[in-house]
Amino acid sequence: MLLTERQRICEDVTAWTHELGSDRSAMLPILQLIQAKYREVSPYSMQVVADQLGIHPVEVYSVVTFFAFLREGTHGKFVIRLCRTITCDMAGKDRIAQQLRNDLGIDFGQTTPDGQFSLEWTSCMGMCDQGPALLVNDQVFTRVTSDMVHDIVEACRRSFGPLAFHSREVKTEVDQ
Amino acid sequence: MTSSIMPGLVTFKTIVPNEGLQAALARSRSDVIHEISASKLKGRGGAGFPTGVKWNLAAAACGEPKYIVCNADEGEPGTFKDRVILSEIADIVFEGMTIAAYAIGATKGILYLRGEYTYLRASLEDVLRKRREANLLGDKILGSDLSFDIDIHMGAGAYVCGEETALIESLEGHRGEPRNRPPFPVDTGFQGKPTVVNNVETFVCAAAILGKGAAWFSAIGTEKSSGPKLFSVSGDCDRPGVYEFPLGVTIEQLLDVVGGNNAKAVQVGGASGQCIPAGQFDRAICFEDVSTGGSVIVFGPQRDMLHIAKNFMEFFVEESCGQCTPCREGNAKLLEGIERLEKGQCSMAYLNELCRLGEVMQLSSKCGLGQSSPNAFLSIVKHFREELMGRPHPATR
Ligand SMILES: Cc1cc2nc3c(=O)[nH]c(=O)nc-3n(C[C@H](O)[C@H](O)[C@H](O)COP(=O)(O)O)c2cc1C
Ligand code: SF4
Numbered sequence: 001m002l003l004t005e006r007q008r009i010c011e012d013v014t015a016w017t018h019e020l021g022s023d024r025s026a027m028l029p030i031l032q033l034i035q036a037k038y039r040e041v042s043p044y045s046m047q048v049v050a051d052q053l054g055i056h057p058v059e060v061y062s063v064v065t066f067f068a069f070l071r072e073g074t075h076g077k078f079v080i081r082l083c084r085t086i087t088c089d090m091a092g093k094d095r096i097a098q099q100l101r102n103d104l105g106i107d108f109g110q111t112t113p114d115g116q117f118s119l120e121w122t123s124c125m126g127m128c129d130q131g132p133a134l135l136v137n138d139q140v141f142t143r144v145t146s147d148m149v150h151d152i153v154e155a156c157r158r159s160f161g162p163l164a165f166h167s168r169e170v171k172t173e174v175d176q
Numbered sequence: 177m178t179s180s181i182m183p184g185l186v187t188f189k190t191i192v193p194n195e196g197l198q199a200a201l202a203r204s205r206s207d208v209i210h211e212i213s214a215s216k217l218k219g220r221g222g223a224g225f226p227t228g229v230k231w232n233l234a235a236a237a238c239g240e241p242k243y244i245v246c247n248a249d250e251g252e253p254g255t256f257k258d259r260v261i262l263s264e265i266a267d268i269v270f271e272g273m274t275i276a277a278y279a280i281g282a283t284k285g286i287l288y289l290r291g292e293y294t295y296l297r298a299s300l301e302d303v304l305r306k307r308r309e310a311n312l313l314g315d316k317i318l319g320s321d322l323s324f325d326i327d328i329h330m331g332a333g334a335y336v337c338g339e340e341t342a343l344i345e346s347l348e349g350h351r352g353e354p355r356n357r358p359p360f361p362v363d364t365g366f367q368g369k370p371t372v373v374n375n376v377e378t379f380v381c382a383a384a385i386l387g388k389g390a391a392w393f394s395a396i397g398t399e400k401s402s403g404p405k406l407f408s409v410s411g412d413c414d415r416p417g418v419y420e421f422p423l424g425v426t427i428e429q430l431l432d433v434v435g436g437n438n439a440k441a442v443q444v445g446g447a448s449g450q451c452i453p454a455g456q457f458d459r460a461i462c463f464e465d466v467s468t469g470g471s472v473i474v475f476g477p478q479r480d481m482l483h484i485a486k487n488f489m490e491f492f493v494e495e496s497c498g499q500c501t502p503c504r505e506g507n508a509k510l511l512e513g514i515e516r517l518e519k520g521q522c523s524m525a526y527l528n529e530l531c532r533l534g535e536v537m538q539l540s541s542k543c544g545l546g547q548s549s550p551n552a553f554l555s556i557v558k559h560f561r562e563e564l565m566g567r568p569h570p571a572t573r
């Protein structure tokens with residue numbers, strides 16, 4: 001890791017603890033900010049968080065490893081999480097999974113060599129009336145079809161900033 | 177009840193915003209709790225604990241400050257009604273939290289929103305900002321002596337954090353592992369202080385009750401299960417979505433409305449609920465019969481019940497926090513058993529052994545996850561034994 005990157009992490013975490021407080025209860029929000037900005041919670045950033053909150057780094061490590069949305073190793077810029085729970089399963093998640101594998105050239109649990117995409121499974125994400133459902137970072141996509149997989153992946157590839165593309169509106173009611 | 181009922185919120189949309197809060201602030205704190213108790217409201221998050229009792233305990237508990245936590249972790253497979261509430265009437269949720277704060281004397285509120293719902297956060301922050309501007313949050317709310325504000329905390333992808341003590345652990349910056357209960361959050365909650373944890377829908381009900389009166393609420397539903405209830409309906413039916421029914425509705429009536437009449441079975445209560453076969457569709461969904469936080473998953477005639485049991489078991493193996501042995505090892509063992517059944521290699525004696533293991537898990541697991549994770553498997557074995565046993569071995573097929 002470059003020294004400048006370390007400095008940046010240090011400055012960021014210090015600023016965030018100023019904002020959120022240095023009580024231990026600020027840990028999860030701070031880790032979430034680190035994850036969002038750096039796409040990983042590196043051992044170095046865990047050490048910084050521990051120093052700021054006055055606890056042992058292993059305490060931070062134990063929290064990072066508990067939560068599915070926090071990661072020690074680097075994630076792709078776009079983390080695609082496909083729901084594998086029962087209603088999405090019945091709605092055809094296997095097809096979507098295969099299309100994702102084919103379009104990205106990786107399997108679940110892997111990251112593309114260019115660091116653009118990570119592919120993961122997730123448990124029910126509360127979109128069961130509109131399955132199959134998936135998340136791309138924070139954005140929700142529902143009633144995903146094989147064609148949409150292609151569109152989503154291409155939109156990610158074309159974009160520069162994090163998620164600089166427009167998702168389909170997430171519908172909260174079924175459109176009958 | 178006709179099949180013209182369309183999905184969506186019905187009664188909850190008739191709530192006049194802040195009518196309940198104004199009514200509450202005009203009355204004494206104990207009066208407010210009394211009104212909630214009189215409505216016989218039970219928690220909408222699944223366990224069905226009487227909300228009036230919970231508020232009363234927190235009000236009586238010693239310790240300052242007190243906290244109100246809204247549980248929007250909504251991780252139960254097949255549940256999405258809280259998402260719809262937060263998208264459409266978030267204002268009423270915050271109103272309900274403010275009423276609870278007045279009732280128990282809390283000064284700080286937390287909305288614990290699951291990470292998957294991050295896309296809702298900006299609009300929720302906006303609602304909070306508007307409430308602050310209108311003096312519905314902040315100091316001396318509407319000229320009363322109540323000072324209360326609400327923060328949003330994000331979850332990070334862990335089903336078990338919906339369990340109230342695990343939720344509190346994660347808020348405090350620990351792994352989201354459930355605590356032993358007692359002590360309960362009402363006296364030893366967030367930061368060791370008295371804390372009320374309620375489901376999103378429970379707070380909406382509380383606001384409605386203060387606005388429209390306990391008698392209005394308890395007139396809906398059954399004797400022991402009062403009020404309207406939101407159901408998240410998914411799976412093999414024509415019109416999946418969120419529906420409102422009075423508690424006590426039969427599965428048959430519900431299936432009529434959503435267009436799922438030819439169902440083979442229905443999973444009520446999500447992965448931790450139970451599987452009800454077609455022969456029992458006359459049963460009522462309410463706390464005294466088939467209890468649920470609102471998840472209804474419909475299985476059509478073509479579905480393989482073993483595949484369903486396997487999917488649920490995989491969910492629990494993944495989501496168990498691993499803290500206690502019956503749940504950590506038991507779920508893995510049950511999944512292994514299901515794989516044996518799949519291969520047609522499970523003796524009847526072994527299946528009976530698995531069922532006994534399930535019962536042990538129900539009795540000895542530390543939290544609700546392990547206590548209820550065998551439910552789906554056990555009910556599927558009970559009702560579909562013939563379908564599960566004696567599958568041809570893949571090699572001989
Ligand atoms: C594993 C597990 C997950 C839970 N998930 C949720 C949840 O997502 N939302 C919820 O409101 N309650 C959930 N609960 C129930 C909570 O522990 C708690 O009973 C509830 O929030 C209390 O609110 P209520 O009385 O308004 O229902 C869960 C319980 C367990 C054991
Ligand atoms: S029952 Fe399961 S989820 Fe609950 S404490 Fe034990 S291991 Fe953790």
Ligand code: FES
Binds near residue numbers: 084127
């Ligand atoms: S089962 Fe996929 S979102 Fe619920």
